[in-house]
Amino acid sequence: MFNDSLKQLANQLTAKKISSTELTTEFLQRIKQLNSEYNAFITINEEMSLAQARIADKMIAAGEAGPLTGIPIAQKDIFCARGWLTTCGSKMLANFVSPYDAGVVERFNQAGAVNIGKTNMDEFAMGSSNETSYFGPVKNPWDPAAVPGGSSGGAACAVAARLAPAATGTDTGGSIRQPAALCGISGIKPTYGLVSRYGMIAFASSLDQGGPMAKSAEDLALLLNVMTGFDARDSTSLQREAEDYSRDLQKPLSGLRIGLPKEYFAAGMSGDVASAVDNALNEYRKLGAQTVEISLPNAPLAIPVYYVLAPAEASSNLSRFDGVRYGYRAESYSDLADMYRKSRAQGFGAEVKRRILIGTYVLSHGYYDAYYIKAQKLRRLIAQDFTEAYKQCDIIMGPTTPTVAFNLGEKSGDPIQMYLSDIYTSAANLTGMPAMSIPIGFGDRNRPIGLHIIGNYFKEAHLLNAAHQYQLVTDWHLKSPF
């Protein structure tokens, strides 16, 4: 059961071979058994999960079940869920019980899915290893000495360790794809604007995008069908016709043109990752695809541009945490300004403060044009590179990360080394294009490797098609650590 696909679970539920209450209980048991070691969840709430399972069982009995009805889904602790502790991995929100549901949570509730718990994450989604969480690091289920990646590290760990059949994540610079790669699971960041940001605690609003994390592309398609859709409460939500993201899964890949950016295959990628990517590309050639070398000349600028724009937006978004209406307030202070300063100094962790300071600086008087406007101009050049590349290819492939998962503590003292973990992923956030990672094998110390698949705007079904066809002829996505 723990290894079953979402479709297999749904079939067992509708055939009454198992109830949602039983399924939910089984997963809760497994979480209780393994979470003390892996720390994938910050909060579980048996009572609330089981109440949702009972509602799902009624929906199933009434013949009203959809594809996700009764299925436990782990929610990243960045999504507000009414009555649930919602911490965003921070001391600042360590006692924040959300009074409302995020748009994404509402959609899962309406679909009859069960919230199985809130997953651990880097504080305010700022990190690539899950080590900045106030609630402690998550361990990689393939090797407890390794990080799971981040910021959606708890979500990736939960799916890989089979503590949940699927999970939600968010991706601002690679936070779905990088942990998916390091934990050997599948994850997709959709086109910016497809998934509601309402109730998704903001980090960098023009880059943040929610998306699903699961074992396979087939599961991701079912999850995207529920997660996407217009939400008037998110000012950048896109008004589009609903899509069935499963529609193209079965299409053959003959004639598919895969672009390989020479900048992504340059020095920096480790040998084990390079050979796994080569093997995956050979599978694609066997499936009838052809590869073409392309160039994204401004790709090396993605990290510097990202580390101007994301902190700038973060410094603005995180100004709301002032110890007045919700969240942490310092115990003693002399006046209002001192209360702000102390509450923020004590409530935020080191990485979050670092990014607020960078953002404050690049937006400050005299530096705005040199940094912020400059970065926005380069953002356009990066986007134009991709648009140009899609004249020669249908989708783009490369490694998701330059290396397999690093060890806990290995990079936590060196912010720049940590930032470079997202060297291949952040461009898709700057451009707003959809991108995903799927498992393609194991490298150094038997740690997982991911293939990055990037597409033009609204090409999610196409990406999922390419991923699914690969997963039909390989079994990396079926491997589990224990």
Place this chain on the structure above:
Amino acid sequence: MTLSVNDVKRIAELAYIEINDQEAEETLEQLSGIFNLIESMQAVDTETVEPMSHAQNVFQRLREDEITETDQHQLYQSIAPQVEADLYLVPQVIE
């Protein structure tokens, strides 16, 4: 570009984050490294490029000026650090 400890303290002041001397020194070192990374942006000529503020060409949606929220102040204030008589309490600002 070279940052000084005083720059770090000024930024922290703007960001309303208390910082002591030792933290300012440590932060200076880290921020200097990050700004060196960021500095590589300056090598590209962007004179004629329009800034891209957003991933999609979005425009501000307008709506009718109607009440859509119900009164939930008690629920919202139930999670506030300090509330009295339906008001959020903060230290005295005006003498």
